[in-house]
Amino acid sequence: MFFGLFRRKKKKxxxxxxxxxxxxxxxxxxxxxxxxxxxxxxxxxGTPDKDMLGQIKRYVAQRFKVEEENVRVQLEEHNGYVVxxxxxxxx
Amino acid sequence: MAKIYVVTxxxxxxxxTTITANIGCALASFGEKVCLIDADVGxxxxxxxxxxxxxxxxxxxxxxxxxxxxxxxxxxHKQFKELHLLAASQIATKEMLSPEDMKRITSELYNDFDxxxxxxxxxxxxxxxxxxxxxxxxLVITTPELPAIxxxxxxxxxxxxxxxxxxxxxxxxxxxxxxxxxxxxxxxxDDIKENLAVDLMGIIPDSEDxxxxxxxxxxxxxxxxxxxxxxxxxxxNIASRLRGxxxxxxxxxxxxxxxxxxxLIKRIFGRN
Numbered sequence: 405m406f407f408g409l410f411r412r413k414k415k416k417x418x419x420x421x422x423x424x425x426x427x428x429x430x431x432x433x434x435x436x437x438x439x440x441x442x443x444x445x446x447x448x449x450g451t452p453d454k455d456m457l458g459q460i461k462r463y464v465a466q467r468f469k470v471e472e473e474n475v476r477v478q479l480e481e482h483n484g485y486v487v488x489x490x491x492x493x494x495x
Numbered sequence: 496m497a498k499i500y501v502v503t504x505x506x507x508x509x510x511x512t513t514i515t516a517n518i519g520c521a522l523a524s525f526g527e528k529v530c531l532i533d534a535d536v537g538x539x540x541x542x543x544x545x546x547x548x549x550x551x552x553x554x555x556x557x558x559x560x561x562x563x564x565x566x567x568x569x570x571x572h573k574q575f576k577e578l579h580l581l582a583a584s585q586i587a588t589k590e591m592l593s594p595e596d597m598k599r600i601t602s603e604l605y606n607d608f609d610x611x612x613x614x615x616x617x618x619x620x621x622x623x624x625x626x627x628x629x630x631x632x633x634l635v636i637t638t639p640e641l642p643a644i645x646x647x648x649x650x651x652x653x654x655x656x657x658x659x660x661x662x663x664x665x666x667x668x669x670x671x672x673x674x675x676x677x678x679x680x681x682x683x684x685d686d687i688k689e690n691l692a693v694d695l696m697g698i699i700p701d702s703e704d705x706x707x708x709x710x711x712x713x714x715x716x717x718x719x720x721x722x723x724x725x726x727x728x729x730x731x732n733i734a735s736r737l738r739g740x741x742x743x744x745x746x747x748x749x750x751x752x753x754x755x756x757x758x759l760i761k762r763i764f765g766r767n
Contacts, residue, residue, distance in 0.1 A: 418679020423641060424686050430645050431690045 443485065464490050497530070497608040499601055500737075501630035503654075505646030507617030509636050510669040513709060514699070515614040516544040517727075518634075520714040521734035523575035527609040530569065532581045532600070534626035535616040536592050539583035545572065546712025547580055554584035559596045565603045574717060579608075589621045594628030601629035610737070619653055627654060632663040634696055638670045639682045648691055665696035667733065672701045673748065684744070697733040698747040702726040 450456075457477045465472040474493040479486055502515045512535070519531045533541035536555065542548045553568035558581070565581060572578035581600070601611055615626030627633070633654050637647040647666070654664055668684060675681035684698055699705075704726050708718035716727035729747045736742050 420676075420679045420682055420686070423682050427641055427644060427682065427686070427690050430641070431648050 446486075449486075460488060460490065464492060468492050468494070470494060497601075497605050497611045498632065498737075499605075499611045499613070499630050500632050500634055501613045501615050501627050501659075502634045502636060503615035503623065503626060503650055504617065504636040504643070505619060505650040506637075506643045509638050509643050510699070510705075511617075511636050512540045512544050512614055513705060514634075514636055514667060514669065514730075515612055516541060517714045517716060517730040518733055518737070519545075519578055519610075519612055520572070520575060520716050521727075521730040522610055522737065523572065523578035524716060524731070525734055525738060526577065527734075527738065528577045528607065529575075529610045529612065530579045530581065530604050530608045532597075532611065532613045533583035534592075534597065534613050534622060536583045536587050536589050536622065536625075537585065538616065539585050541614050542570070542580060542582045543712065544709060545580060545714065547572065547582070548712075551580075551582040554582050554587075555600070556584035556587045556591060558600055559592055565600045566607070589616065589625065592625050594625055597625050597628045619650065623650075623653075624657075627657050627659065630659060632665075633659050634665055634667055635691075635693065636667050636669055637687065637691075639668060639672070639676075639687060644682070644687055644691065651691060651693055661693060664693050666691060666693045667697045667699065668695065669699045670701040671698050671748075695744050696736055697729055698744060699729050700726060700747075 457479075460477050461472055461475045464475045464477070468475075470492055476491040476493075478489040478491070480489060502511050502518075504511050512533075515531055519529045522529045531541060531545075532555070533539050534555075535541070539554075542551050547570050550570045552570070553563045555568070557563050558565050558568050568581055569579040570582060572580070581604075597613070601613075604611055611629075613626045613630060616622035635647050635650055635654075637643045651661065651664055655661060666688065668687060671684070672681055676683050684695065688695055702715075704718065705715050708715040711718060714730075716730055718727075732742055732746050
């Protein structure tokens with residue numbers, strides 16, 4: 405035990421690597437700019453209603469081969485545009 | 496004609512207001528005409544950071560309500576005659592101000608200043624949208640910790656959506672601890688830059704001098720921190736870069752306080 409005091413401590417690996425890996429994982433899938441090439445006017449789309457959200461849900465579920473309850477559709481207004489945000493849970 | 500910047504971060508408590516105040520002072524010390532706008536309506540702090548809290552007569556809300564013009568609402572700094580503040584109101588909410596109001600206010604000040612810097616509130620809601628509305632360029636503040644960096648990433652995306660392109664966005668890393676980086680316990684500036692894909696405007700070391708100057712209501716460059724190794728030098732470096740000077744980012748790291756043997760001895764004998 406006495407000699408243990410003089411034993412060189414094993415150098416612990418710093419936490420930078422963990423932080424870097426986690427940051428990469430978080431950031432990689434997050435920020436991506438989606439260029440708006442086509443804007444459909446409100447007259448064509450009409451007022452977003454439950455039926456429209458249901459249609460989007462069905463399409464996304466089919467497209468990604470998941471159950472409909474694993475798809476969440478949200479509408480947000482950004483700078484005068486309505487942006488459709490869909491979250492798909494694969495597992 | 497002014498260059499209009501917004502200072503933003505997403506996450507709160509990373510130092511936006513302190514940085515805004517100090518960059519404003521540093522720019523004014525170079526003779527630039529500077530107007531700082533506190534867009535943090537409801538929580539106003541910029542007047543306190545600048546030691547001007549007792550001088551505020553009119554606020555941004557008085558301007559919005561048409562009581563006074565933007566120029567009439569400005570408070571001039573005690574030492575720097577070219578530095579002005581448009582203070583926020585504490586008895587108001589962010590909803591009482593609109594992005595259009597901010598655009599109108601800055602357009603009325605546009606020809607009288609070289610720099611207009613808008614201090615954004617934390618978050619990405621109405622206050623943030625108000626603050627970014629008139630800006631052409633942005634300074635995104637982060638600390639070297641994951642929550643702050645990921646929020647900064649989100650904000651950069653939102654700035655892009657709002658029309659402030661990545662080439663007009665610059666990153667400032669605050670509370671950088673060189674010793675932790677050396678030890679392998681903190682992300683390096685390159686790690687952060689690489690992940691956010693935005694160029695750096697400055698690296699501010701973690702410094703007690705900033706807290707001391709904030710306690711006194713004196714911006715750090717005016718609080719005896721103008722030496723070669725002082726943190727005040729970093730704000731001067733940032734101001735130089737904002738003025739278009741090509742100054743290496745490594746210059747900021749040269750100011751990291753030296754904690755060598757002499758400092759240790761001074762601390763032991765209570766001289767520091």
